[in-house]
Amino acid sequence: MNGFLFLLQKKSLIKKAAEESAEKTLSIYDLIMDGGLGGQIIMAVLFILLVVAVFIYFERLFAIKAASKVDKNFMNQIRDNVLRGNLDGARMLCTQESKSSTARLIEKGISRIGKPLEDINTAIENAGRLEIYRLEKNVSILATISGVAPMIGFLGTVIGMILSIFEIANAGGSIDIKSMADGLYTAMTTTVGGLVVGIIAYIAYNHLVVKTNKVVYQMEAQSVDFLDLLNEPV
Numbered sequence: 001m002n003g004f005l006f007l008l009q010k011k012s013l014i015k016k017a018a019e020e021s022a023e024k025t026l027s028i029y030d031l032i033m034d035g036g037l038g039g040q041i042i043m044a045v046l047f048i049l050l051v052v053a054v055f056i057y058f059e060r061l062f063a064i065k066a067a068s069k070v071d072k073n074f075m076n077q078i079r080d081n082v083l084r085g086n087l088d089g090a091r092m093l094c095t096q097e098s099k100s101s102t103a104r105l106i107e108k109g110i111s112r113i114g115k116p117l118e119d120i121n122t123a124i125e126n127a128g129r130l131e132i133y134r135l136e137k138n139v140s141i142l143a144t145i146s147g148v149a150p151m152i153g154f155l156g157t158v159i160g161m162i163l164s165i166f167e168i169a170n171a172g173g174s175i176d177i178k179s180m181a182d183g184l185y186t187a188m189t190t191t192v193g194g195l196v197v198g199i200i201a202y203i204a205y206n207h208l209v210v211k212t213n214k215v216v217y218q219m220e221a222q223s224v225d226f227l228d229l230l231n232e233p234v
Contacts (some may be wrong), residue, residue: 146202153194160187
């Protein structure tokens, strides 16, 4: 009989331990929902910023890749057409590569052939500034998100701590752990959320900057080659 009671007690303890272990396991959704209205609003804002950052990253990445693509023989074909005086053929080549920043830059220079070299150089430089502006469109928003997201998360931390302190101050000698936990959930989840969004936006921003710089260097190299071509003796 004693052995049977011992087994029942043992099973009861195991069941209780399993229930306690299950209670300690929280999903991300539970953490957000337990953080109160303030935490939910902040997490919603962070989620929107994350969606915006991801959209801008992929939109700009595809645009930059398209702008960097140009035929390997592009400049050789331009050289042959210009030296033969076939400017229409050279423009046609640029039109075929119209998605490329380099091609648009060279096309601007071809349209100025016959004018002083300084004017051609100025036209190419102005066109280059416009191309860089197109490449960097909305990229600054990523930089802003990378700085703002952690600050919004920290705001949630402050709100959560205020809620916890408020519950302690109004506990009247008996602290409600559940009410305190809500404030702590707000503090911790918003901090983590803000850091995650900020890190993703920061990495995305720097990656796009590197990609943009490569396209800019490509434009500069091709522009120099084009100007050297105009300086060659006929």
